[in-house]
Amino acid sequence: MGCKQSAPETNTRSLTAEAAMADKLPEPAPPDPTDPRLPLDPRQVFKLKKSWKGIKRCMESTGVEMFIRMFRSNTDIKRLFAKFAHLKTEEEMRVDEVLEKHATTVMATVDEAMNNIDNVDFVLTLLKHRGNYHKKIPGFTSDLFWAIEVPFLEAVKITLGDRYSDNMDRIYRITIKFVLKTLVEGYDTSNAVS
Template identity: 55%
Template structure:
């Protein structure tokens, strides 16, 4: 069984295939099988149910409407628990006031950039291969930042969960917390792996 919404994604894929003329001689069936297989792979790899994946994607819509605020809140909490990371950002490393940080345009822009990556991953989380590739490339791109370590990605986990909880309020149930934990752990760990692979390749 594929994750819920597989049928809808199949329809979307089939519609796209019709526009490009790629359907014919079994093309429709192949397209539908491909979409359902991708969704099933996510459920298997992450150890979650189709219902949980569907719930996550629905819940994330509340975050999408508040991307900037959620992102800034996430980074404020990250800097509280890992103050040394703020020193990597020249534009606001000397700011100490939370109000000044919230009002800082550079922080807002960076937070939005990070949230956009998370949005891409969660929005397409039922396509395991696509999301894994994107996240690994994102992780690898951080090799260029001097002093940045792959483990730094993992520090975002708790600040992210806390920020999501604030944004969603009562909608952040115990069940939603469990699936958000699975999702963010998968996302961050994949970026870690992407950066570590890039470092190995750079060293050879």
């Protein structure tokens, strides 16, 4: 009987001691600010990288969906892609290995940027180099990069499903604008970073 009565008292004392110690603990340091060239705060970077893992598992299908949506809304762009310009229907595009390979290559660049988004120097170099590479494509102009913005967002939304919240929409919109702006800079710069 005595043990039952003393147990609550001991627990109360230890809880009081723990509470006192907790009051003395310093607040955790805030996360380091992101590079000012990156338009995301540390929390957004964390959420983007976590969310991107869902896209990474479905990069091929997300990339193909992105290109199908771009061709649907910008039929003239398709002529720049000689290897799959002959594809007429969305069904043909979904099963075409050449389109899938190209979509996967594009998504691999985006993947590399997303996985390293907190290393701004690396991402800027990567994207400017890829932007500059597009100068070799006959008929391509830097403003065509922007044609992928909405299709990218739509494809990501489809892939993530209910994980694509309003907050993630804002983060992906900010991020794709940063990516596309940097690609354009690489294209428009005569001596882009190699």
